[in-house]
Amino acid sequence: MAGPKNMGMYGRKDMKEKLKPKKPLQTFKRVFEYLGRYKLQLVVVLFFVVVSTGANIAGTYFLKPLINNHIVPFIGHKDPDLSKFISMLVLMASIYLLGVVSTYIFHRMMLKISTGTLLKIRTDLFKHIQSLPIKYFDTNSHGDIMSRFTNDIDAVREMLGEVLVQLLSSLINIVGVFTVMIILSPVLTLLVVGMLAVMIFTVKKLGAKSSSYFMKQQRSIGIVNGYIEEMTEGQKVVKVFNHENKVKGKFNELVEDLYKAAKGANTFASMLRPIMFNLSYVLYSLTAMAGATLIVSGGMDIGTLASFLQYTRNFSNPITALSQMFNAVLYALAGAERIFDALDEKPEVDDGYVTLVHALVDKDGTVTESAERTGIWAWKHPHKDGKLTYTILKGDITFSNVVFGYDENVSVLKSINLYAKPGQKIAFVGSTGAGKTTVTNLINRFYDIPDGKIRYDGININKISKKDLRRSLAMVLQDTHLFSGTVMENIRYGKLDATDEEVISAAKLANADSFIRHLPQGYDTELTADGANLSQGQRQLLSIARAAVADPPVLILDEATSSIDTRTESLIEKGMDRLMEGRTVFVIAHRLSTVRNSDAILVLEQGEIIERGDHDELLALRGRYFQLYTGMFELA
Numbered sequence: 322m323a324g325p326k327n328m329g330m331y332g333r334k335d336m337k338e339k340l341k342p343k344k345p346l347q348t349f350k351r352v353f354e355y356l357g358r359y360k361l362q363l364v365v366v367l368f369f370v371v372v373s374t375g376a377n378i379a380g381t382y383f384l385k386p387l388i389n390n391h392i393v394p395f396i397g398h399k400d401p402d403l404s405k406f407i408s409m410l411v412l413m414a415s416i417y418l419l420g421v422v423s424t425y426i427f428h429r430m431m432l433k434i435s436t437g438t439l440l441k442i443r444t445d446l447f448k449h450i451q452s453l454p455i456k457y458f459d460t461n462s463h464g465d466i467m468s469r470f471t472n473d474i475d476a477v478r479e480m481l482g483e484v485l486v487q488l489l490s491s492l493i494n495i496v497g498v499f500t501v502m503i504i505l506s507p508v509l510t511l512l513v514v515g516m517l518a519v520m521i522f523t524v525k526k527l528g529a530k531s532s533s534y535f536m537k538q539q540r541s542i543g544i545v546n547g548y549i550e551e552m553t554e555g556q557k558v559v560k561v562f563n564h565e566n567k568v569k570g571k572f573n574e575l576v577e578d579l580y581k582a583a584k585g586a587n588t589f590a591s592m593l594r595p596i597m598f599n600l601s602y603v604l605y606s607l608t609a610m611a612g613a614t615l616i617v618s619g620g621m622d623i624g625t626l627a628s629f630l631q632y633t634r635n636f637s638n639p640i641t642a643l644s645q646m647f648n649a650v651l652y653a654l655a656g657a658e659r660i661f662d663a664l665d666e667k668p669e670v671d672d673g674y675v676t677l678v679h680a681l682v683d684k685d686g687t688v689t690e691s692a693e694r695t696g697i698w699a700w701k702h703p704h705k706d707g708k709l710t711y712t713i714l715k716g717d718i719t720f721s722n723v724v725f726g727y728d729e730n731v732s733v734l735k736s737i738n739l740y741a742k743p744g745q746k747i748a749f750v751g752s753t754g755a756g757k758t759t760v761t762n763l764i765n766r767f768y769d770i771p772d773g774k775i776r777y778d779g780i781n782i783n784k785i786s787k788k789d790l791r792r793s794l795a796m797v798l799q800d801t802h803l804f805s806g807t808v809m810e811n812i813r814y815g816k817l818d819a820t821d822e823e824v825i826s827a828a829k830l831a832n833a834d835s836f837i838r839h840l841p842q843g844y845d846t847e848l849t850a851d852g853a854n855l856s857q858g859q860r861q862l863l864s865i866a867r868a869a870v871a872d873p874p875v876l877i878l879d880e881a882t883s884s885i886d887t888r889t890e891s892l893i894e895k896g897m898d899r900l901m902e903g904r905t906v907f908v909i910a911h912r913l914s915t916v917r918n919s920d921a922i923l924v925l926e927q928g929e930i931i932e933r934g935d936h937d938e939l940l941a942l943r944g945r946y947f948q949l950y951t952g953m954f955e956l957a
């Protein structure tokens with residue numbers, strides 16, 4: 322859907338959107354909820370993380386007895402008995418090995434969990450975005466939507482795949498090591514904790530400044546991507562108006578913003594590492610000095626100090642890591658927040674309960690539901706009292722006092738009244754921006770109306786399930802969109818179970834058949850996305866064929882022939898007439914030939930129907946239609 326885009330001169334309005342206050346805690350909780358279905362596996366991961374960390378702590382503890390019992394007593398001995406020493410070393414090695422194996426296992430498991438969770442997030446996000454109303458796509462750039470699937474998901478992947486287990490193992494390590502340290506030497510522990518307080522204080526100070534930069538960086542990437550996407554899409558227009566330099570200039574501004582945010586965010590990250598590194602060395606040497614003093618004064622043995630010093634490193638390392646992980650988590654949370662924002666967008670609700678079913682009509686006119694395709698359709702209408710009524714689908718449409726605005730405050734349609742009897746052809750004319758496309762957008766409920774009623778075969782369309790409503794209408798949109806795939810597949814998009822023969826006869830009906838046969842591979846010609854390898858007119862012919870294959874009772878043609886040259890038009894006119902036969906057709910056209918033989922012509926100006934009647938009546942009126950007709954200027 323490519324409606325009117327809210328473009329600024331060289332970019333979108335939403336680029337200037339302010340950073341909103343964020344809720345990291347809440348987001349974190351939600352990410353965890355996503356991990357919920359892996360509860361059991363997470364418990365196993367937790368177990369192995371504990372084993373792995375525990376093995377490390379235990380292995381280090383062995384230094385004490387090793388030194389005190391198996392090295393110190395033998396100092397100066399000529400022929401020491403090393404058998405116990407060796408068996409102790411073997412035991413120590415086995416414990417470390419156990420740690421390595423556990424680490425491998427929990428990493429493997431966590432990888433599985435995170436990949437699975439991401440798959441779920443990705444699927445949920447895509448599904449949800451598919452369910453969003455047109456309005457969402459009117460107000461969000463494609464690039465912005467895309468970046469949720471790229472950067473944001475990537476940040477979350479890093480957090481789930483790597484950072485989270487690291488965080489967990491660091492925390493366990495810190496608690497475990499701290500406990501053992503207290504047992505070994507409360508005095509030295511006190512010293513270490515004091516130094517640690519200084520370190521944490523530093524991290525906090527730096528962290529507070531940088532967190533907003535991380536959010537900005539993430540948002541900035543989205544904006545830059547959106548801009549690239551938009552300018553790539555609009556490359557022709559940029560070139561036509563020689564705006565390459567302005568586009569580059571704007572891009573420079575945007576990447577400058579990104580640069581600033583990234584610099585702010587990464588200065589912290591890069592500053593942190595050396596600071597932490599140096600502080601941990603200071604911590605180490607101070608502890609060693611204090612320990613040496615204690616040994617000299619007889620308050621401690623060598624084994625204990627050796628062991629303790631090793632723990633000091635084991636203690637400060639995870640704390641250094643903790644602060645780095647803090648970055649990654651912030652980054653990921655900013656991403657997750659944007660993903661959840663999209664997931665929280667209200668989907669298009671379909672509370673319609675009137676559905677479309679195959680029907681049979683008896684001789685006496687009673688309608689019954691049929692399980693098989695009968696060629697007759699009926700609206701199945703369940704009533705409050707439990708009764709079911711069936712109304713044959715005819716394509717009768719009425720608007721009564723319909724009021725609508727895309728923005729609540731700006732009214733686009735003001736009290737529209739119209740009716741189209743089954744099989745009638747209703748034409749809308751009026752200057753551009755009058756609201757013609759908007760009227761058709763309301764019939765298939767792309768947007769809901771705040772006031773007034775639209776009835777389809779006498780049923781309020783609010784009661785009709787959107788799926789079935791849209792199934793009963795085919796639309797040739799003002800902006801054609803073709804998907805990558807073959808010509809055949811693109812036409813079949815109108816009715817997925819259409820046979821090749823049905824597709825071809827639809828193409829013939831739309832008079833698209835002859836040009837298709839001239840394509841290199843005929844119906845099997847691959848189209849690039851949006852049919853860039855076809856002419857505008859050919860694209861329109863394909864979208865008309867797509868509507869034809871759907872074979873609906875109601876047809877909406879929004880400037881469907883606007884890009885077709887006069888010669889081709891006269892060619893397809895017959896096809897169009899055949900296509901319109903027996904259907905209710907709303908046609909928006911700027912060719913008077915298409916409009917002239919309509920049953921009713923509605924002249925729309927500024928959201929109001931100012932004239933109605935058939936061609937001759939309107940000409941006799943000598944009003945707006947007369948002006949448009951005789952002035953011969955573009956009606957669209």
Ligand SMILES: Nc1ncnc2c1ncn2[C@@H]1O[C@H](COP(=O)(O)OP(=O)(O)O)[C@@H](O)[C@H]1O
Nearest residue numbers: 324325459727733752753754755756757758759
């Ligand atoms: N998606 C949209 N969001 C906001 N305003 C819109 C949107 N589409 C159309 N409008 C506005 O509604 C009015 C009618 O537009 P439209 O129905 O497309 O006119 P047209 O008669 O040329 O088909 C215009 O003023 C247009 O700016």
Ligand SMILES: [Mg+2]
Nearest residue numbers: 757758759799
């Ligand atoms: Mg239009």
